[in-house]
Amino acid sequence: MTDAYALLTGFLRDRFAVPAAELTEDTTFTDLGMDSLDLGEMAVLVRKAHGLALEDVRAGSTLREAADRLDAARRAAAPAAGPGPVA
């Protein structure tokens, strides 16, 4: 589990009331009952908390795919920093 994955699932638990038992890497946002407006809200939360752009994530994306996108955004934001925690 990556830091990006932990960050996303943290928002899902805290802001979208998703029980931890429903969260797996293969779960899609649609499986959780979320839509594109929820993803827009999630992107705002991620940007405000971490200054990162959560892009190209759709309701049909899995949590693993979304975490990979977030990792890519982090690398693009700080190319010299190398691997490290998102937060």
Add this chain to the structure above:
Amino acid sequence: MIVITGATGFLGSHLLPHLLATGEPVTALVRDEPPSALRRLLRAVAAAGDGRALLDDLPSRVRFLRADLSAPALGLSGHEHRELAGAARQIWHCAALTTMTADPSLLRHVNVEGTRRVLELAGAAPRARLLHVSTAYVCGARQGLVREEDLDDGAGFLNPYEESKFAAERLVRSWAREHGRPVTVFRPSVLVSDRRRPPRTPRHPLSVLGRGLRLLAEEAGPPAPVGLAGSSAATTNLLPATYAARAMAAVAAAPPGHACDTYHVVHAVDTPVTDVLEAMSDVCPDLSVRLTADPRPLDARFAELTAGFHRYAASAVRFDRTRLDTVAPLPAPPPPVTRDYLRKALSS
């Protein structure tokens, strides 16, 4: 047995408690695995409000059958399809893709082909009454008074959603004629709620509008004006979903007619679009939304985020509800949609 599609949706979750109140067993045709569908349904019914007392009983009183509405035989086995058709006394078709700006071929697939498959089920279920949920907006771009028996596409459509629902309703009418079977068609207007919406529960159009507005305010940064091409005389018809569900249940409780009976399930009082715009400014002061003849790029983004709402800012259509008013007993009429109600609905 009562069969329902779209039970976990916004209208379906308001209707379900009324269907259960008849004492009949209910089978919900759902697109996901039954455990996931049950969780979705529990969230939706709890959010709808009227059915909270039923939540504990719901898992034992609703049977879930995984189905694909646009597949042959609804994606069911031959045995499942025959068993369902044999036991059904009412078939409620509530499932629909309601995103007005969705891809036209996807809208046709879900709304038209889905209706065709439900009609096949009804055809195999000679003892079942079909209750088809359409929309008042099958009238498309028509202006003035639309009657419940009207169904014509002469004025064109404001979006592909309307067109798909029109095509579906036409299929239903043809089927009723060809099979000599009574069908009840409901045409709700814009169904809304002022209840706070918990996360991951169905949205209604004002909830979509309010959320889109807040996202746009986040994106736009400093306070900005947004323009809508429209008319200060435009009206819309907003109806609390709790009333719509009660009215539909009242219609279903009476024996069906002998043909395709269509009911405009609408508010007796239209809501001025300017009231909606003022409430939008109340809940999102950073964006002042006003009528304009000169749309700009921010306006296009607003249109995208709010799923086509802007096309209704010039509408002057009214819906006759003579047939609905003959139903006895109808629930007490809903109160007028006030600015306070609009603020709550946009914030939900």
